[in-house]
Amino acid sequence: MLSIIFISVICIIFIVLGVAISKYKCYWLISGYNTQSKEEKSKVDIEKIAKHMGRMCYLIAFLIFIGAIVSKYFQISILPFIITLLIIVFGYLIYMQKFDHNKKSKSEIMVMVVIGFITFAIMIITFSFGNETNNIIIKEDAIVIDGSYGITLKREDIKEIKLVDNIPEIGFKSNGYSDGGAIKKGDFKLENGEKVKLYVQSNKGPYIKISTVNFDVYINYKDIYFNKPII
Incomplete structure (x- = not known):
């Protein structure tokens, strides 16, 4: 019961974030946007980014909740939901770059790729060790x-x-x-x-x-x- 309540709270937080960003224009919640100069902000289609950021938050909340329910009551591994969640997050982050017309350096792109690779690697290693039988x-x-x-x-x-x-x-x-x-x-x-x-x-x-x-x-x-x- 406690775990379901905890998961529900997390889902509500993501939904609130999605509504705040996409509906109420709380753009300060978008990481990196506030630190940009006025010139850099003028080259960002922030409304489209906010719209997709809101959708991403809703999808995250949906997958977390469905994954928790399915894994708890049907005893199915949550791994497919985590993989789907990571694909959605990184997919949206990469897609939303098209609305930021500021020139990106190769190092910034490389950092995103490396972070994505490390995240997947840690997840796979964790599940591999965790699923090993204890003798x-x-x-x-x-x-x-x-x-x-x-x-x-x-x-x-x-x-x-x-x-x-x-x-x-x-x-x-x-x-x-x-x-x-x-x-x-x-x-x-x-x-x-x-x-x-x-x-x-x-x-x-x-x-x-x-x-x-x-x-x-x-x-x-x-x-x-x-x-x-x-x-």
Whole structure:
């Protein structure tokens, strides 16, 4: 519930920005325009830029909201929505350059290309590492969950290990990774504020639940179904 409220607030902010820029001519909200000289501003078709900037804000709000709803209730990865969002943003930014008749240097164009490439690269790398499965290593004195956001659970801190069919309702991610669908790993908080650690690859149970003195850990995998008692 908290995550949906947070997403809704972000969407409303983008809609308000879109209306303010395109309808109420709040051109000072457009990055870089205020810092231009009068001569430079005279060479900018600011009304057309504002119109397209407003449309871009509306599309961003729409994609964020639809992506959040689809990923939460249909357990579909949010990655396609993020890629589409980035394409729209950079596409609009490049397209709107045609309404700015000030001469652009090669370095300015190169900076935009490099920023776009770095953004896509970081996104792909993040999703690649985040989607890797965390292996469980059983030792005499500890259980080690390796990989990204991994943890070592000491034997003396473990109170119980069992199978459960469901996990509690997740409130939000505090320090972890989520693809917006089934995959979640790292530190999360439940809707009641309780801290848990998730290493979840599928939205279908059962899950291994490891209760420790400080928090609960939930684990499952896409292709492994646990049907034996955990002792």
